[in-house]
Structures are given as C-alpha cells and as structure tokens.
Amino acid sequence: MFVRPRLDIDLHRILENYLSFSKAKKNPNTQMAAVVKDNAYGLGDQEVAATLYHRGACRVFFVAHGFEGHRVRAVAPLADIYVLQGPGEEDIKCFAEDNLIPVIASPAQLAFWNREKPNHRKPAIQIETGLNRLGFRVSDIAALSDAERNQFGLVLSHLACADEPNHAMNQRQLDMFRQLAPSFPQAKLSLSASDGFMLGDDYQFDIVRLGAVLYGLNPVPGFPIKSRNVIRVTAPVLQIADVYPGDCIGYGADHVVNKSGKIAIISIGYGDGVFRSFYPKGKVWFESDRQLFAAPMCGRVSMDNLICDVSQVPDNILYHSRFVSLINDAYTADDFGVDAGTIGYEVISALGHGTRFIRTYSS
Amino acid sequence: MFVRPRLDIDLHRILENYLSFSKAKKNPNTQMAAVVKDNAYGLGDQEVAATLYHRGACRVFFVAHGFEGHRVRAVAPLADIYVLQGPGEEDIKCFAEDNLIPVIASPAQLAFWNREKPNHRKPAIQIETGLNRLGFRVSDIAALSDAERNQFGLVLSHLACADEPNHAMNQRQLDMFRQLAPSFPQAKLSLSASDGFMLGDDYQFDIVRLGAVLYGLNPVPGFPIKSRNVIRVTAPVLQIADVYPGDCIGYGADHVVNKSGKIAIISIGYGDGVFRSFYPKGKVWFESDRQLFAAPMCGRVSMDNLICDVSQVPDNILYHSRFVSLINDAYTADDFGVDAGTIGYEVISALGHGTRFIRTYSS
Incomplete structure (x- = not known):
C-alpha cells in the first residue's frame, strides 16, 4: 500500500545527453554550457551541475538568479557561472562571494553593476536581436562608451523561433547578432540554446547554452541526435472501481460514462504539478514487462488525485499494478506537454517543483 | 534594482476568513476544520495551521498525506488531524508518532490499517456518493461486518458540483450520504468542503472542511460572505523598451506589434508558477496610491520572465515602479485563474510551489 508519487531522475542520462550533443559541435573550441536555472528546470541544480562538472568536464553554467549561482558554485568550484537576469539587491552578495558573472541586460543594470562592482569578472552583455525580451537595444548599444564596450567578456542573445528551423526570424536574428557583436571587441559570442544549436554550424x-536537451526535451523533432528522457514519474494506484452508464466522474460531473467499465484513482494531482489541462487528452500508463497500457484520463484532475479509465487494461496487469507511470521513456515530458496543451519545459518545471514526490537520483 | 519575485502571505486574513465562515454555521456544534494539505495549497502548512490553532481555536485539520500530518502535528499538539489519502508504507510511521486519523477509502486500505494498527484512534471512512473518486462503494459498505462499521469515528464524502449551487448532483449526493451514513452508528458526519458549506444548512x-475560502478563493461567487484575498504576488520590472509596428515579441514571434508602444520585461515566469496559458488573456498591474493600471501580457510566458504591454501605463507610474503585482486584492487568484483558463486553486498551488520567491508572512 503506497500513497506518495515518485520522481526518479537519471543523472547518467543527463550526462549522456550533454556528451552526445557536445560531440556534435562544429568548432572544437566552442564551449558547451549547461543551463541549470530554476533548480535545473526543477530536477535539482546541484545534482545536475555536480554530475556535468565532475563527469562531463562542463566548465560553463547558466542560471537565472544570483542565489542559484551560489548553489551551483558549491559543487562547481572552478566553473564560469553566468547569471542571466543580472545582479539584484537580493543577490548581489553572491556575486562577490561566488565570483559569478552577470549577464547585463540594460543600461540601468550596467550602472548598478559598475557601482557595486562585487567582483572583477568581465560581465556579459545581453543584446536584443528580435525576441524583444531582455537586452540592450540598438540605441542602448550606440550610447555606450568605448570603455564600456570593452568591459564585456561575452555577448549573448537569444532566439525566438529556433524550435521552428524554417522560421524567417532565425536568419534575421543571426544577421543582427553578427552585425552588433563587433561593437564588443573583447567579447566571446553566444547566440544559441539547445534549439539554436540544432539550426546549424553558423x-x-x-558558447552554446544547452538546457532542454539535457533534460530529455526535443524542441526540434527532426534533429538527428535525440535527447533521451531523464525522468520517470510514477504514482500509486489507490483504488480501482466499477462504473456504469450514466455515472459521472470527477469535479463538475464533467465526464459521463457511456459504457460499463473500470476506473482507477491515482495518487497525484495538480498539487504535484499535473496540470488540470491534462484532462481530457492525457493518459497514464500501466506497465508490465516493457508493455505499456494506456489509461486515459476521465474526469478533471484534482489537487491530490486523478482518475483514469482502466477498462482496456488487462486484469492480470491492472490488479497487480501498485503504480502507474505518468512520464516514461515512451511517453516523455514532450508528449505529456502536447496532451496538456503546453510544452515539455513547463511540464518538467511543474513536476520538478512538486514537494510530495519521493525523489531519487540514479547516476 | 531587484530581480526576485515576492510572495507575501497574510496569515491574519487567513484567520479572518476562517472566523467569518465559521460564524456562518447553523449548528453551534458543527466543527469548522481547516484543510491544510499540499503545504496549505502551497502557502505554508505550519504557518497556517499554527495561526488557526492558536488564534482561531481550530482543533480539526485535514491533510492528504501522513507526512503532511506530521508537519501539522508539530504546531497543533492537541488537534484532530485527518489524513485524506489514508496510510501508506511511506508514512505509516507518522500515524503512530503523531496520532493521526486516517481516512480509509477502500477495503484494501482498511485491511492495511487494521493489520498495522499504528494507533488507537477511530479511523474515518470515505464513502462514494457520486464524485466517483476515492471511497467505499455501496457494495463495499454492504460487505463490512458490524464490528468494522462500528470502528469508524467519522463518515466523510465529497461533493462533485458544489460550486454550482443549482446542479442536480448536489441533492443527489446529499440524499445518498444521508442514506448511507446510518451504516456507521458510531460516526460523526462530514460531507462538505468550502463550497458545500455554502449550499445551505443541510x-x-x-464537520465542515474549509479549504478554498481560507485562502482567498470564492468558488461560489454569489455567497453573502466573501473570502478575502490572502496573497500578494509581485515581481520586479527588469526593463522597459519601445516597440514598433511589425516587431515580434516573445517565443514563436507570437505577438506582433501593430502600433508603436512600450513593453516591460518582468522577472517572473512559468518556472515560478505563472502558467504559460496566462498568455494571451492575462495582465499584470502597475500600482500607485491604490490606483491600478493593467499591463496586458504580450508574448508567451518564458521560464524566468514575462513581457507585458505598458503603453497605457502613465509615464510617471511606469518609470517609478520597481515592481508589478500579479495577484492583489483587486485581481485575485480566482481572476488570474479565469485569465489562465483554470481555477484559483491551481493558481495558488502553482505559485505556492515556486522556490524563487522571497516569501514573507504577515500576521
């Protein structure tokens, strides 16, 4: 009798993903960085960073916040750790103590950094090339003095549509990046995250910033190298019950049974990061000897539970299964995302923030 | 210069909500329980339980898991703590150590409980009356011996459609609950959560299980007592930039600008629990002297950021705002939920699991 869901994280697979994508780089001098912000998309920043640092020789990490950099520094003593949101009053101390490199996104942030000057690292600058998110605009760059331009060690920008290889925006951003980068003669260059890397050698x-592909996501489906799934999410079967035509299932009596069958109540819900939008298209999986049996969602996701239709699961499997899987090698976070109307990134992040999982790491 | 979002939780408001709904009960002997499962919907189970226990004289709490009961026991030494999912191998120890009361939902769970017998509390039984989620079915109840029926101290069921006062399901579940309850002659009765309470004295x-209304949610809009909002979610304005016709904003170049204007980049994203589905209908708020100015989302929500249109925010407000609010007294979790295509419960739970917030409690 079990009641808690489980989240098993495969650090070895994360390492393999890092290494297989790293091998595909064109220029041997290109550094393959690991993006471990947001607690490594919820999967554990220190566990992931330590694995990639010690076993993958990864020496460049990206986080969003200074306090995240502080956590990564503890396991990656000699790495370059870039902080994508730049410094704030809440985390400026971390820059001093942990020798973090800020990614400066605006003239105001540059002024703040130069006033505080918590360490002697050359900061990075983010420039805006079409995403219209964080970054120096063309006019901001034009207003910089030579001394200011020379202080940067890295120029970074971010692609808006890299998961759509044929989108015209990609070439446009590449052109603009190439045009603006020479304003910073001392700086290395970084344009691409996982999906940008797949757009080609140019x-x-x-520096390439690998995030999604470390964590089993494949933002560009056709790419020859596949990122392998790195998590298993499983949850206990609490109860199996019969249902009859006319029965209503779940909140709002939303799902109406039209044929006698069976349901299972599973111990995981939106409190654990299973989006309510996972109903009605989602399914969970009964497993046996590598065979998977789908149990489609029936009824809205509750905070602690979900309900699935197990009428098509063979009895010998059904009544011997103590757990179902929600994410497995055959039904990944990307697949889950499609069924929930979102993307794998958000799926991993939401599940990764769940606090009721029994969490294990294999390495 | 700030970069971290903030989540301010008003324990005094939670207490007021508890007290104002408690006052509305019909029978002075009805106990008003507090539902603090899932870390009090993400807002802090120990903080909430301690407040209600010490300042609200609340003596009955509901959690989902045994380990959650363990956390609540630490701050509520003499309370009755019910565990809605019943006992599991992972948390059975807590039942012994913390004198928790299981809510038994199936014959298998009853057998497990009676075999383990970790304490001498009379367990509760959950019976199924129409939600088709956890609970003893009619046939399961029929199969119980008299001794088994007499061992229960509470009969509990849960309504499927209580947030729709005119839904026929409510009366049907009430009738069935009344019909089945006498099978358990020693037991108290509990049918309703917040929304069921609002259906009327019957x-x-x-025991009434107050959850949603403690946390500022109003699942039944017309009810004379209002639950007051209990959280403020704010996030730093990282940058303000001009945009021009034809500019694309955010991932997928999804939002296209048709009129010159201004955008702001805000330091909060789906990594912090702001659903991607918050775009395109959502908005964030610039505040000044109790005036609120809406800044509609423009562009998809990123993991760490969102982008909003600030063209309609007066310059004297815009350029002096270091933060925007995402949830405030005028735009509550319920409102946020409508704009994100979900319900306030899921909004609070998702934000409440965010780990990058600077979190404060006022009491």
Whole structure:
C-alpha cells in the first residue's frame, strides 16, 4: 500500500545527453554550457551541475538568479557561472562571494553593476536581436562608451523561433547578432540554446547554452541526435472501481460514462504539478514487462488525485499494478506537454517543483 | 534594482476568513476544520495551521498525506488531524508518532490499517456518493461486518458540483450520504468542503472542511460572505523598451506589434508558477496610491520572465515602479485563474510551489 508519487531522475542520462550533443559541435573550441536555472528546470541544480562538472568536464553554467549561482558554485568550484537576469539587491552578495558573472541586460543594470562592482569578472552583455525580451537595444548599444564596450567578456542573445528551423526570424536574428557583436571587441559570442544549436554550424559561436536537451526535451523533432528522457514519474494506484452508464466522474460531473467499465484513482494531482489541462487528452500508463497500457484520463484532475479509465487494461496487469507511470521513456515530458496543451519545459518545471514526490537520483 | 519575485502571505486574513465562515454555521456544534494539505495549497502548512490553532481555536485539520500530518502535528499538539489519502508504507510511521486519523477509502486500505494498527484512534471512512473518486462503494459498505462499521469515528464524502449551487448532483449526493451514513452508528458526519458549506444548512453536518475560502478563493461567487484575498504576488520590472509596428515579441514571434508602444520585461515566469496559458488573456498591474493600471501580457510566458504591454501605463507610474503585482486584492487568484483558463486553486498551488520567491508572512 503506497500513497506518495515518485520522481526518479537519471543523472547518467543527463550526462549522456550533454556528451552526445557536445560531440556534435562544429568548432572544437566552442564551449558547451549547461543551463541549470530554476533548480535545473526543477530536477535539482546541484545534482545536475555536480554530475556535468565532475563527469562531463562542463566548465560553463547558466542560471537565472544570483542565489542559484551560489548553489551551483558549491559543487562547481572552478566553473564560469553566468547569471542571466543580472545582479539584484537580493543577490548581489553572491556575486562577490561566488565570483559569478552577470549577464547585463540594460543600461540601468550596467550602472548598478559598475557601482557595486562585487567582483572583477568581465560581465556579459545581453543584446536584443528580435525576441524583444531582455537586452540592450540598438540605441542602448550606440550610447555606450568605448570603455564600456570593452568591459564585456561575452555577448549573448537569444532566439525566438529556433524550435521552428524554417522560421524567417532565425536568419534575421543571426544577421543582427553578427552585425552588433563587433561593437564588443573583447567579447566571446553566444547566440544559441539547445534549439539554436540544432539550426546549424553558423549558430554555434563560442558558447552554446544547452538546457532542454539535457533534460530529455526535443524542441526540434527532426534533429538527428535525440535527447533521451531523464525522468520517470510514477504514482500509486489507490483504488480501482466499477462504473456504469450514466455515472459521472470527477469535479463538475464533467465526464459521463457511456459504457460499463473500470476506473482507477491515482495518487497525484495538480498539487504535484499535473496540470488540470491534462484532462481530457492525457493518459497514464500501466506497465508490465516493457508493455505499456494506456489509461486515459476521465474526469478533471484534482489537487491530490486523478482518475483514469482502466477498462482496456488487462486484469492480470491492472490488479497487480501498485503504480502507474505518468512520464516514461515512451511517453516523455514532450508528449505529456502536447496532451496538456503546453510544452515539455513547463511540464518538467511543474513536476520538478512538486514537494510530495519521493525523489531519487540514479547516476 | 531587484530581480526576485515576492510572495507575501497574510496569515491574519487567513484567520479572518476562517472566523467569518465559521460564524456562518447553523449548528453551534458543527466543527469548522481547516484543510491544510499540499503545504496549505502551497502557502505554508505550519504557518497556517499554527495561526488557526492558536488564534482561531481550530482543533480539526485535514491533510492528504501522513507526512503532511506530521508537519501539522508539530504546531497543533492537541488537534484532530485527518489524513485524506489514508496510510501508506511511506508514512505509516507518522500515524503512530503523531496520532493521526486516517481516512480509509477502500477495503484494501482498511485491511492495511487494521493489520498495522499504528494507533488507537477511530479511523474515518470515505464513502462514494457520486464524485466517483476515492471511497467505499455501496457494495463495499454492504460487505463490512458490524464490528468494522462500528470502528469508524467519522463518515466523510465529497461533493462533485458544489460550486454550482443549482446542479442536480448536489441533492443527489446529499440524499445518498444521508442514506448511507446510518451504516456507521458510531460516526460523526462530514460531507462538505468550502463550497458545500455554502449550499445551505443541510450540508453542514458535524464537520465542515474549509479549504478554498481560507485562502482567498470564492468558488461560489454569489455567497453573502466573501473570502478575502490572502496573497500578494509581485515581481520586479527588469526593463522597459519601445516597440514598433511589425516587431515580434516573445517565443514563436507570437505577438506582433501593430502600433508603436512600450513593453516591460518582468522577472517572473512559468518556472515560478505563472502558467504559460496566462498568455494571451492575462495582465499584470502597475500600482500607485491604490490606483491600478493593467499591463496586458504580450508574448508567451518564458521560464524566468514575462513581457507585458505598458503603453497605457502613465509615464510617471511606469518609470517609478520597481515592481508589478500579479495577484492583489483587486485581481485575485480566482481572476488570474479565469485569465489562465483554470481555477484559483491551481493558481495558488502553482505559485505556492515556486522556490524563487522571497516569501514573507504577515500576521
């Protein structure tokens, strides 16, 4: 009798993903960085960073916040750790103590950094090339003095549509990046995250920021190298019950049974990061000897539970299964995302923030 | 210069909500329980339970898991703590150490409980009356011996459609609950959570399980007592930039600008629990002297950021705002939920699991 869901994280697979994508780089001098912000998309920043640092020789990490950099520094003593949101009053101390490199995104941030000057690292600058998110605009760059331009050690930008290889925006951003980068003669260049890397050699420059593909996501489906799934999410079967035509299932009596069958109540819900939007298209999986049996969602996701239709699961499997899987090698976070109307990134992040999982790491 | 989002939780408001709904009960002997499962919907189970226990004289709490009961026991030494999912191998120890009361939902769970017998509390039984989720079915109840029926101290069921007062399911579940409850002659009765409480005196019985209304949610809009919002979610304005016709904003170049204007980049994203589905209908708020100015989302929500249109925010407000609010007293989790295509419960739970917030409690 079990009641808690489980999240098993495969650090070895994360390492393999890092290494297999790293091998595909064009220029041997291109550094393959690991993006471990947001607690490594919820999967454990220190566990992931330590694995890639010690076993993958990864020496460049990206986080979003200074306090995240502080956590990564503890396991990656000699790495370059870039902080994508730049410094704030809440985390400026970390820059001093942990020798973090800020990614400066605006003139105001540059002024703040130069006033505080918590360490002697050359900061990075983020420039805006079409995403219209964080970054120096063309006019901001034009207003910089030579001394200011020379202080940067890295120029970074971010692609808006790299998961759509044929989108015209990609070439446009590449052109603009190439045009603006020479304003910073001392700086290395970084344009691409996982999906940008897949756009081709031109997009790789000095540093590639691998995030999604470390964590089993495949933002560009056709790419010859596949990122392998790195998590298993499983949850206990609490109860199996019969249902009859006319029965209503779940909140709002939303799902109405039209044929006698069976349901299972599973111990995981939106409190654990299973989006309510996972109903009605989602399914969970009964497993046996590598065979998977789908149990489609029936009824809205509750905070602690979900309900699935197990009428098609053979009895010998059904009544011997103590767990179902929600994410497995055959039904990944990307697949889950499609069924929930979102993307794998958000799926991993939401599940990764769940606090009721029994969490294990294999390495 | 700030970069971290903030989550301010008003324990005094939670207490006020508890007290104002408690006052509305029909029978002075009805106990008003507090539902603090899932870390009090993400807002802090120990903080909430301690407040209600010490300042609200609340003596009955509901959690989902044994380990959650363990956390609540630490701050509520003499309370009755019910565990909605019943006992599991992972948390059975807590039942012994913390004198928790299981809610038994199936014959298999009853057998497990009676075999383990970790304490001498009379367990509760959950019976199924129409939600088709956890609980003893009619046939399961029929199969119980008299001794088994007499061992229960509470009969509990849960309504499927209580947030729709005119839904026929409510009366049907009430009738069935009344019909089945006498099978358990020693037991108190509990049918309703917050929304069921609002259906009227008939639904109140011995224990009402207040959850949603503690946390500022109003699942039944027309009810005369209002639950007051209990959280403020704010996030730093990282940058303000001009945009021009034809500019694309955010991932997928999804949002295209048709009129010159201004955008702001805000330091909060789906990594912090702001659903991607918050775009395109959502908005964030610039605040000044109790005036609120809406800044509609423009562009998809990123993991660490969102982008909003600030063209309609007066310059004297815009350029002096270091933060925007995402949830405030005028735009609550319920409102946020509508704009994100979900319900306030899921909004609070997702934000409440965010680990990058600077979190404060006021009491």
